[in-house]
Amino acid sequence: MTEQQLPSWADPSVSPTELDPQGLSRRGLLRSAGLFGAAFALGGAALPAAAAEQRLGGDDPRLAYLVGDHHVHSVYSHDAKYTFSQQARAAAKYGLDWMVFNEHSNFGHANYGAKLEHAEIVKARAENPRQLIFQGLEWYIPAAEHCTIFAAPGPHETDLLTQFELAYDGKLLGYTEGSAGATDTARNEAHAVKAIKWLAEQRRSGYVDDVLVIANHPLRLGIDSPHEMRNWRDAAPEIMIGMEGAPGAQGAALPGWRGANSIRGEYENKPSAQSWAGYPAEAYVTYGGFDWATATVGGLWDSMLAEGSLYSITTNSDNHRTVFDTWKNGDWPAGQNFDNTGKLPDPVNTDTPQPGSDFWPGEFSRTHVGVTRYGYRTVMAGLRAGRVWLDHGHLLDGLDVRLKRDCDAGRGVTLGGRLRVRKGEKISLYVTVTTASRPNPEGILPELAHVDVIRGAVRGPVTDRDSWRAPDTKVVQTKDVSGRKGTYTLRIPLTAGDESFYVRLRGSDGNRHGAGYLGASIDPNGPIPHTPGDGDPWADTWFYSNPIFVDVAGA
Numbered sequence: 001m002t003e004q005q006l007p008s009w010a011d012p013s014v015s016p017t018e019l020d021p022q023g024l025s026r027r028g029l030l031r032s033a034g035l036f037g038a039a040f041a042l043g044g045a046a047l048p049a050a051a052a053e054q055r056l057g058g059d060d061p062r063l064a065y066l067v068g069d070h071h072v073h074s075v076y077s078h079d080a081k082y083t084f085s086q087q088a089r090a091a092a093k094y095g096l097d098w099m100v101f102n103e104h105s106n107f108g109h110a111n112y113g114a115k116l117e118h119a120e121i122v123k124a125r126a127e128n129p130r131q132l133i134f135q136g137l138e139w140y141i142p143a144a145e146h147c148t149i150f151a152a153p154g155p156h157e158t159d160l161l162t163q164f165e166l167a168y169d170g171k172l173l174g175y176t177e178g179s180a181g182a183t184d185t186a187r188n189e190a191h192a193v194k195a196i197k198w199l200a201e202q203r204r205s206g207y208v209d210d211v212l213v214i215a216n217h218p219l220r221l222g223i224d225s226p227h228e229m230r231n232w233r234d235a236a237p238e239i240m241i242g243m244e245g246a247p248g249a250q251g252a253a254l255p256g257w258r259g260a261n262s263i264r265g266e267y268e269n270k271p272s273a274q275s276w277a278g279y280p281a282e283a284y285v286t287y288g289g290f291d292w293a294t295a296t297v298g299g300l301w302d303s304m305l306a307e308g309s310l311y312s313i314t315t316n317s318d319n320h321r322t323v324f325d326t327w328k329n330g331d332w333p334a335g336q337n338f339d340n341t342g343k344l345p346d347p348v349n350t351d352t353p354q355p356g357s358d359f360w361p362g363e364f365s366r367t368h369v370g371v372t373r374y375g376y377r378t379v380m381a382g383l384r385a386g387r388v389w390l391d392h393g394h395l396l397d398g399l400d401v402r403l404k405r406d407c408d409a410g411r412g413v414t415l416g417g418r419l420r421v422r423k424g425e426k427i428s429l430y431v432t433v434t435t436a437s438r439p440n441p442e443g444i445l446p447e448l449a450h451v452d453v454i455r456g457a458v459r460g461p462v463t464d465r466d467s468w469r470a471p472d473t474k475v476v477q478t479k480d481v482s483g484r485k486g487t488y489t490l491r492i493p494l495t496a497g498d499e500s501f502y503v504r505l506r507g508s509d510g511n512r513h514g515a516g517y518l519g520a521s522i523d524p525n526g527p528i529p530h531t532p533g534d535g536d537p538w539a540d541t542w543f544y545s546n547p548i549f550v551d552v553a554g555a
Contacts, residue, residue, distance in 0.1 A: 063370035068098035071316035094362030098132035113342025142170035143188035168195035200236035215243035222275035245294035248318020252357035253535030288527025302470035321356030386416020393541035398434030449510025
């Protein structure tokens, strides 16, 4: 593989006049973090793992954040329409450093399309080494929804995906909803766990350098039960790292666009025979564009974090068909179809807006991953370590979070990390915000209105693996930051009590909020559902961060 180059905003040889305002802002963040120039270097070395020694405190490295999207489709998916180059150009336009072409599984894809796309990816890596392009697969999970699977570049990255697709994909095996084999739930759930363990073994054996799995739109159909999500995580937590906290298709409910019943994320479903019966009806819509599992303080995501294990969240475009775009699918030549080609005909421009729910990669949804070096494996290592925050609508230019013991002078630990403290010890959360420096693609200059601190007790593994409640998790502080501009740091004092806990952050533009799903005493100003058909995503934007865990000595 041709060696990649630093992104232009990180390369000191690129003149500031050649950068857009966002690039200048990110260069400034890099400089302020002490990572500018040679310190932020090329390379594939993984980020150091969290310190395992039983000492108090911590001192995580300084980080630069790379922006990406792990869920993008092209003509190599049977239900999309854009060429590979159209998606890659859009991602570059909207400032993505990394992206995953995450094509739907299909016999045509396994037999033809995956290899054809790989040739395009290899060429693109050589021609545009400033952009990190992964090849991935959208796995139809037996008995459940979809997952992103992607590997580090290498000689077996495509073979890994096609072997996996043919052996473990629920759609190809007839194990998914609507198929004859869908009713054999026990077999199908066991096959999903076996699939994840197989992927982990390919990593351990060195067949591929790295591989990651992320659950996609988990509550869209309600068929990803809590016990399945826990089973996937526990099968191989080093590769099954989390879920989409917010789905793609964020343009689905633009007023007057798709219809009166449209919901952001295309979360327009009702429970089916395959849905898990324990989800309430309210779980089937999004809240501020975020999945109910993530948006509910004290809900499913928190119930998994309360076990003391990291489970990351992401956001992405899931781009198939961009809102207001004028391209349509091309016509098939006689005798050709997806099953015998693995690739749709190239799209044709009609000059008339076509149906769609999505935004281009990076246009609206962004996942920020903290790294110390620039490369494919460092992005994957940053995701695995949980050094992740996400935003919609380009709400923030930057976010850095550190948790420190008040008696320590070091940098402390950051997102995804663990801080070891004594019972009763004083600690402080430092939240450094860099506000948006330019209008977003909609022409709006976003303004952050508040930062919420969410805290939950860590109680260890649950007895009931279908539990979706974390009753001791709540919003413990809300910081009003309306009108603040530039870069500023919030210091939030905390105290270690009798038991271990975690903290995570959330914030929004303040346009739409109300009592959270579990009540105002738990979440007084949380995201709320929009009226069907009237969900302008640009008018309701949020950021979320991964947690930091606090391990209390003796707890």
